[in-house]
Amino acid sequence: MRLQALAAALNLPPTDLPDVEAVGVTHNADWAGPGDVFVAIRGARFDGHTFIQKVKESGAVAVLGEGLPDGVASPLPYLCVPDARAALADVAAALEQHPSRALRVVGVTGTDGKTTTAWLTRHLLRAANLNTGLLSTVGYELPDGELRHFPAHFTTPEAPQVQSTLREMVTVGADAVVLEASSHALALDRVRGVDWDVAVWTHLSREHLDFHGTVENYFAEKRKLVERARSAVLNADDPWTAQLTGLAPREITYSAEGNRADWTAHDIQEGANGLSWRVTSPLGDFEVSLPMIGRFNVANALAGMAVAAQLGATAEQLVTGLASFRGVPGRMELLPGDGSVSGSAAPRVIVDFAHTPPSLEKALATLRTTTAGKLWVLIGSAGGPRDPGKRAPLGEVATRLADHAVFTEEDHRDTPLDTILREMERGAREGGRENFTSIPDRAEAIRWIVEKAKSGDTVLLAGKGPEDTLERADETLAWDEVAVARRALAEWQMAARR
Ligand SMILES: CC(=O)N[C@H]1[C@@H](OP(=O)(O)OP(=O)(O)OC[C@H]2O[C@@H](n3ccc(=O)[nH]c3=O)[C@H](O)[C@@H]2O)O[C@H](CO)[C@@H](O)[C@@H]1O[C@H](C)C(=O)N[C@@H](C)C(=O)N[C@H](CCC(=O)O)C(=O)O
Numbered sequence: 001m002r003l004q005a006l007a008a009a010l011n012l013p014p015t016d017l018p019d020v021e022a023v024g025v026t027h028n029a030d031w032a033g034p035g036d037v038f039v040a041i042r043g044a045r046f047d048g049h050t051f052i053q054k055v056k057e058s059g060a061v062a063v064l065g066e067g068l069p070d071g072v073a074s075p076l077p078y079l080c081v082p083d084a085r086a087a088l089a090d091v092a093a094a095l096e097q098h099p100s101r102a103l104r105v106v107g108v109t110g111t112d113g114k115t116t117t118a119w120l121t122r123h124l125l126r127a128a129n130l131n132t133g134l135l136s137t138v139g140y141e142l143p144d145g146e147l148r149h150f151p152a153h154f155t156t157p158e159a160p161q162v163q164s165t166l167r168e169m170v171t172v173g174a175d176a177v178v179l180e181a182s183s184h185a186l187a188l189d190r191v192r193g194v195d196w197d198v199a200v201w202t203h204l205s206r207e208h209l210d211f212h213g214t215v216e217n218y219f220a221e222k223r224k225l226v227e228r229a230r231s232a233v234l235n236a237d238d239p240w241t242a243q244l245t246g247l248a249p250r251e252i253t254y255s256a257e258g259n260r261a262d263w264t265a266h267d268i269q270e271g272a273n274g275l276s277w278r279v280t281s282p283l284g285d286f287e288v289s290l291p292m293i294g295r296f297n298v299a300n301a302l303a304g305m306a307v308a309a310q311l312g313a314t315a316e317q318l319v320t321g322l323a324s325f326r327g328v329p330g331r332m333e334l335l336p337g338d339g340s341v342s343g344s345a346a347p348r349v350i351v352d353f354a355h356t357p358p359s360l361e362k363a364l365a366t367l368r369t370t371t372a373g374k375l376w377v378l379i380g381s382a383g384g385p386r387d388p389g390k391r392a393p394l395g396e397v398a399t400r401l402a403d404h405a406v407f408t409e410e411d412h413r414d415t416p417l418d419t420i421l422r423e424m425e426r427g428a429r430e431g432g433r434e435n436f437t438s439i440p441d442r443a444e445a446i447r448w449i450v451e452k453a454k455s456g457d458t459v460l461l462a463g464k465g466p467e468d469t470l471e472r473a474d475e476t477l478a479w480d481e482v483a484v485a486r487r488a489l490a491e492w493q494m495a496a497r498r
């Protein structure tokens with residue numbers, strides 16, 4: 001795109017711009033290359049204007065920003081825009097020729113359940129013979145089903161990556177794409193310029209207050225997805241849904257808790273390895289089974305079914321699709337290999353990403369139903385700028401709902417780990433409970449909790465899910481919770497043989 005055309009696409013008044021081709025756009029000076037437009041963002045930590053000389057040396061052709069700082073001259077043509085993040089998204093969408101317009105785009109938002117719902121939805125859309133891509137916390141997939149990763153870990157990456165991924169989806173022939181939209185993404189315009197067909201709302205609870213300040217601000221950001229979509233799939237069990245009604249031109253509701261809705265679940269059966277229930281829906285009444293544990297996955301599946309039905313899936317396709325779903329890495333992931341050893345089966349060990357008090361509460365409540373023996377939980381709370389207000393509630397929930405809780409590290413970064421553990425212990429004690437042990441080293445804590453558990457018990461390792469790093473004050477360790485847990489289980493089995 002010529003630079004003048006790009007300025008016109010941003011509705012900027014005509015100025016004397018050189019006649020050069022802009023081939024890409026980026027907000028990150030390290031990523032700028034020949035022909036790129038650099039968007040200088042004034043962030044919370046850096047001012048992108050600091051890097052103008054650097055991007056010039058890398059071959060960038062122009063800079064977009066909200067105004068040059070006093071006394072700074074730009075060696076590159078400078079386009080002044082009212083909102084740099086919005087311009088980043090608009091230019092990215094224009095350069096990729098608005099790929100979302102050629103796709104059926106499903107956005108999923110909510111505090112918990114986004115990833116699981118997005119994976120379920122893409123699986124059901126594929127079962128309905130739609131070539132479907134996915135962009136989620138766990139990575140992104142073209143319709144070929146192979147999981148790929150962005151260089152940095154994001155639920156929703158910055159607008160240029162969102163738009164180029166959507167373009168790639170179009171190029172390989174995708175019909176539909178399911179995209180997780182975090183509140184950060186909505187607040188920072190990462191998904192501006194995406195043409196949404198369906199917005200899915202899971203539910204809202206307290207999170208990310210370090211960034212949004214208040215729950216109301218957090219809700220206001222997430223609400224944008226519903227406002228921008230042609231139709232909304234809303235959770236009738238979430239009190240916030242009342243404030244979302246009427247925002248999208250078309251609405252479909254779902255309920256797993258007996259509330260009035262278009263898609264409802266009845267006679268829910270929770271087994272040690274799966275769920276089954278009866279669905280009442282606009283497609284009729286039918287029985288389904290889903291090889292996942294966690295009662296909340298009934299709601300996630302209903303949301304996915306409602307979306308897929310709207311995009312053309314039949315009841316038969318939904319039934320076979322759900323039955324063949326293979327789960328999401330690190331979400332209620334049941335460890336294999338817990339067969340019988342010398343007549344005693346090893347405890348059931350589950351790795352799950354629950355890291356908020358409400359999601360931990362739901363995870364423990366649902367596991368209690370299918371646990372014959374004791375229920376154990378291991379949980380930490382992140383440090384750095386992450387919401388410190390959730391530490392004590394996590395301690396309270398863990399000790400109230402499990403028979404024994406282990407408090408441990410979880411990406412404490414520059415916050416002293418002791419401070420976090422004491423906060424979690426305070427939450428437990430304020431609830432009048434002492435059924436916890438604090439073990440700072442996470443690997444040691446996992447070994448300890450698995451060793452203590454007996455046949456018939458369930459051990460929930462919560463908080464890290466599939467994350468591949470563990471951040472400490474001065475080091476970042478490679479991390480694989482499932483592998484650490486497997487080793488602990490192998491030790492349990494060896495001890496059982498002795
Ligand atoms: C809180 C938050 O989201 N912050 C985002 C914000 O950071 P910021 O305002 O501090 O930006 P900054 O670091 O001051 O940099 C300003 C500008 O200078 C540029 N820069 C900066 C340094 C440099 O060396 N070179 C350079 O070019 C940056 O690219 C940026 O354009 O803008 C940056 C660039 O646009 C983002 O990378 C950054 O995400 C940070 C890394 C982050 O950790 N975000 C997380 C919390 C996040 O977005 N999480 C959600 C999921 C949440 C959930 O539901 O769990 C997600 O969607 O992943």
Ligand SMILES: Nc1ncnc2c1ncn2[C@@H]1O[C@H](COP(=O)(O)OP(=O)(O)OP(=O)(O)O)[C@@H](O)[C@H]1O
Nearest residue numbers: 111112113114115116137296331352353354359363
């Ligand atoms: N519908 C739901 N309601 C409440 N908790 C849920 C729901 N679905 C999943 N969870 C719990 O929340 C955890 C995170 O689930 P999931 O990854 O699907 O959510 P998410 O919104 O994508 O979270 P994140 O953005 O932090 O990855 C799960 O491991 C599970 O314990």
